[in-house]
Amino acid sequence: MKIQALKGFKDILPAESGVWQRIEQTARDVFHRFGFAEIRVPILEKTDLFVRSIGEATDIVEKEMYTFIDRNGVSLSLRPEGTAPVLRAFIEHSLHTLQPVQRLYTIGPMFRHERPQKGRLRQFHQLSVEVLGADHPRLDAEVMAMAWMLLTELGLTVRLEINSLGCPACRPDFKAALENFLADRAGSLCEDCERRRLTNPLRVLDCKSSHCRAQYQTAPAITDYLCPGCADHFAAVEQGLDLLGIPATRNKFMVRGLDYYTRTTFELVTDQLGAQSAVGAGGRYDGLVAQLDGPKLPGIGFGMGMERLALLLTEQVGASAPAGADLYIAALGPAALERGFQMAHVLRGQGVRVSMEHDGKSLKSQMKQAGRLAARYALILGDEELASGQAVLRNMGAGTQDSLALGDNLHDWAAGLVARIAES
Numbered sequence: 481m482k483i484q485a486l487k488g489f490k491d492i493l494p495a496e497s498g499v500w501q502r503i504e505q506t507a508r509d510v511f512h513r514f515g516f517a518e519i520r521v522p523i524l525e526k527t528d529l530f531v532r533s534i535g536e537a538t539d540i541v542e543k544e545m546y547t548f549i550d551r552n553g554v555s556l557s558l559r560p561e562g563t564a565p566v567l568r569a570f571i572e573h574s575l576h577t578l579q580p581v582q583r584l585y586t587i588g589p590m591f592r593h594e595r596p597q598k599g600r601l602r603q604f605h606q607l608s609v610e611v612l613g614a615d616h617p618r619l620d621a622e623v624m625a626m627a628w629m630l631l632t633e634l635g636l637t638v639r640l641e642i643n644s645l646g647c648p649a650c651r652p653d654f655k656a657a658l659e660n661f662l663a664d665r666a667g668s669l670c671e672d673c674e675r676r677r678l679t680n681p682l683r684v685l686d687c688k689s690s691h692c693r694a695q696y697q698t699a700p701a702i703t704d705y706l707c708p709g710c711a712d713h714f715a716a717v718e719q720g721l722d723l724l725g726i727p728a729t730r731n732k733f734m735v736r737g738l739d740y741y742t743r744t745t746f747e748l749v750t751d752q753l754g755a756q757s758a759v760g761a762g763g764r765y766d767g768l769v770a771q772l773d774g775p776k777l778p779g780i781g782f783g784m785g786m787e788r789l790a791l792l793l794t795e796q797v798g799a800s801a802p803a804g805a806d807l808y809i810a811a812l813g814p815a816a817l818e819r820g821f822q823m824a825h826v827l828r829g830q831g832v833r834v835s836m837e838h839d840g841k842s843l844k845s846q847m848k849q850a851g852r853l854a855a856r857y858a859l860i861l862g863d864e865e866l867a868s869g870q871a872v873l874r875n876m877g878a879g880t881q882d883s884l885a886l887g888d889n890l891h892d893w894a895a896g897l898v899a900r901i902a903e904s
Contacts (some may be wrong), residue, residue, distance in 0.1 A: 487604025488593075490787075498789045500605075503634065504587060507607050507784075508815055514622070516583040516609065521565040523589060527555035533768060535741055538680065544592040547587045555828035558591035561763070562608030563740075563781055564772070570612055571774035582837045587786075598791070605786040615766060617713050617780035620744045621720025627748060627760055628726050630784075636747045636792050639761060640721075642729040643702070644714040645682075645763070647742050650707035655681060657700040665695055685733045693733075702731040710743055712886060718746055740768040744780065751796055798891040806901055807877075808850035809836035810843055812862035820861050832901065848899040850876060857901065859884070873897075875904070 527547050534540050546558040559565050566584055577583050584606050593602055633637055662677040673684045673692050721728050734745055745763030762782025770776040811820035824834045835853055850858045862871040874881035887893035
């Protein structure tokens with residue numbers, strides 16, 4: 481039987497990896513400008529970490545986690561999201577004692593056993609950002625502004641939607657009003673909403689069924705039930721976004737699929753990915769660190785799906801793979817192959833992307849390969865060039881070529897060629 485990738489698990493091929501590298505490099509650059517540091521956490525954690533943080537009645541814990549029992553009888557799970565593992569590391573290593581406010585990010589794969597579709601896989605990759613130890617509403621605006629800046633610098637167009645989920649003091653009144661609203665519609669909702677209205681009623685507002693969404697148009701809005709503290713916080717968040725020139729719209733139906741969120745919640749959405757409209761989402765989770773037996777510290781963060789970012793980059797910007805080489809060395813004959821082998825190594829040591837073949841194929845064949853690699857230049861080197869001390873340097877884009885003295889000192893020669901390539 482032919483062995484293939486598992487359903488919902490996708491290979492990222494060389495032609496696609498350039499887009500992914502661009503996303504990661506841009507994200508790291510933007511995050512570092514805002515004072516964030518990278519943390520790398522394991523993909524495997526004790527299942528209890530996610531049960532305690534995400535919530536036992538969530539779809540993720542109930543249906544979507546990859547969980548197994550190890551040989552010691554301990555339940556382990558592949559991480560379905562990035563916040564809980566980062567907080568576990570934050571608590572375990574007492575990072576708050578090193579600096580009162582920690583700004584952390586991590587990049588890597590997550591795992592959820594759900595129905596694969598465009599932009600959503602069972603192994604998916606996220607940029608996850610967390611700020612721990614501060615609760616000022618302008619920080620909320622700053623985190624959203626950072627996400628907006630990242631997408632802007634990638635050349636993507638999205639919308640920012642925001643909401644407040646209140647806090648433990650004001651959410652119960654809203655929850656009771658919502659439960660009454662849903663009880664009046666019992667039997668007329670989809671199967672998932674019928675189950676959620678009894679176990680996790682806020683999650684019904686996230687239903688994608690047009691039948692259910694039509695009924696929820698008249699549902700209570702949580703912003704009408706906010707306590708004074710939460711109302712003031714949300715107003716200050718909106719003011720902060722306005723000060724930074726970040727456009728945002730309220731979305732009263734926005735809830736998070738994870739139980740730990742409080743107050744500010746937000747999504748960055750697009751109309752170009754079908755039902756999977758969110759490319760990034762997050763919010764505030766002020767009680768989660770303490771819930772995981774850490775210090776009583778506030779937190780806020782977001783995650784961005786890299787598969788969706790890569791899709792958008794390809795569709796909106798027409799992203800293509802970068803050039804495979806700065807220089808292709810086309811060497812003809814044993815002596816030229818030996819010299820070219822040395823040249824390639826020295827040039828690579830000076831930062832040039834060099835490609836060459838070692839089997840002495842014809843010049844026509846090697847130039848075709850240089851074209852396939854989208855090489856900027858080709859250096860043609862044979863017995864005649866070695867004898868004259870003059871190689872041929874061809875500008876592949878312009879289709880022009882001229883002579884290039886080989887010189888006696890290989891390192892000095894390489895430095896001159898590096899400068900020439902850099903100028904073009």
